[in-house]
Amino acid sequence: MRIETSVTRLLGIDLPILQAGMSWASSNAALPLAVSRAGGLGVIAAGPMYPAALAEAIDTLRAGSDKPFAVNMPLYRKGSEEILDLLEQKRVPILIASQGGPDKYLKRFKALGTICLHVVASEAHALSAANKGVDGLIVVGGEAGGHPPEALVSTLVLTRAVVRAMDGRLPVIASGGFADGAGLAAALALGAGAANFGTRFMATPEAGLAQGYKQAVVAAGIADTRTVGRGLGLIRAIANEFTERMTALETANAPEDDRRSLFTASTLKMAALDGDVQRGKLEAGQSAGLVQRIQPAADIVFEIAREYRAIVAALPR
Structure with missing residues (x-):
């Protein structure tokens, strides 16, 4: 074709x-x-x-x-x-x-x-x-x-x-x-x-990717991703414990050091290789839905x- x-x-x-x-x-x-x-x-x-x-x-x-x-x-x-x-x-x-x-x-x-x-x-x-x-x-x-x-x-x-x-x-x-x-x-x-x-x-x-990551992509709906880390290197990721905590800090206008500390403590590798789909950066687009x-x-x-x-x-x- x-x-x-x-x-x-x-x-x-x-x-x-x-x-x-x-x-x-x-x-x-x-x-x-x-x-x-x-x-x-x-x-x-x-x-x-x-x-x-x-x-x-x-x-x-x-x-x-x-x-x-x-x-x-x-x-x-x-x-x-x-x-x-x-x-x-x-x-x-x-x-x-x-x-x-x-x-x-x-x-x-x-x-x-x-x-x-x-x-x-x-x-x-x-x-x-x-x-x-x-x-x-x-x-x-x-x-x-x-x-x-x-x-x-x-x-x-x-x-x-x-x-x-x-x-x-x-x-x-x-x-x-x-x-x-x-x-x-x-x-x-x-x-x-x-x-x-x-x-x-x-x-x-x-x-x-870890199997849990793949399953999270399949399970996600079109509204289940979040953008977090504005000013720190914005990412879009599937909602999880990390994005919830990050969103709470951003909504509260927390000091940049606090936001940066959480943002850098979580990594894509944690989700992709280690399978930590709650604390890792579960990066994915809205098309996951x-x-x-x-x-x-x-x-x-x-x-x-x-x-x-x-x-x-x-x-x-």
């Missing part, structure tokens, strides 16, 4: 379905390999990975498939220069950079022929990255899990604004709130060339594509 768009042509993939780079969940080879084999774009999340583990995951992906894949690199991470050096040595086909500016990586990777996508959360950021010379943009709206934009502008509005600002200059990928074929159809209708799916791929056997079961990643890719085809066919003409 093929669905051709500006993004599939740029990336050399069959379907405009990207699996988001999610720390721990896709900090492995299994999840991105399954997605890439199915025709989407699998993405390794380099954020929490040691260099040796990242190198091994890249080698495993290359050995397992000749399909394109990407590595997501949060530019703020500790040891970022060492990781960038590794990615340069490995000549990764697609680099997705987030939480930093393109100047840190663009020239060296463009020289290799690496396709460079940059994650943005506003029109201003999009225009700046485009002017620097990136190959495409991933636009993250307020529904997204992990680190949504502080303004929490919805993906529906932000994607359309960036598409209009780009005026065809660069392919755009919409991210935040997508879980199925209807979401993909909506993203393409907004003018994006693909949709980025994060939370949906958490509920897979291949995701590197649309995720109904745990299923193989390849099945999700095929299901999204089939749903998209059926929905488009049923639209009034």
Whole structure:
């Protein structure tokens, strides 16, 4: 099955379905390999990975498939220069950079022929990255899990604004709130060339998350996430003991030191690897409310594509 768009042509993939780079969940080879084999774009999340583990995951992906894949690199991470050096040595086909500016990586990777996508959360950021010379943009709206934009502008509005600002200059990928074929159809209708799916791929056997985390995603409703940590590094996470305590401090206008102490004491790793789904940061997007079961990643890719085809066919003409 093929669905051709500006993004599939740029990336050399069959379907405009990207699996988001999610720390721990896709900090492995299994999840991105399954997605890439199915025709989407699998993405390794380099954020929490040691260099040796990242190198091994890249080698495993290359050995397992000749399909394109990407590595997501949060530019703020500790040891970022060492990781960038590794990615340069490995000549990764697609680099997705987030939480930093393109100047840190663009020239060296463009020289290799690496396709460079940059994650943005506003029109201003999009225009700046485009002017620097990136190959495409991933636009993250307020529904997204992990680190949504502080303004929490919805993906529906932000994607359309960036598409209009780009005026065809660069392919755009919409991210935040997508879980199925209807979401993909909506993203393409907004003018994006693909949709980025994060939370949906958490509920897979291949995701590197504790089983309790995956079950929490499946059990969550569309109103069961909270945004906490404004001014400290805003996150969206499924409601639990940590978010309740954090929300209470924020509502009471507690001193920043108190809020920071609680915010930093809880980590994503506690939930993802240790399985502490009450005190850990159970990061997920609002689309968790649309995720109904745990299923193989390849099945999700095929299901999204089939749903998209059926929905488009049923639209009034």
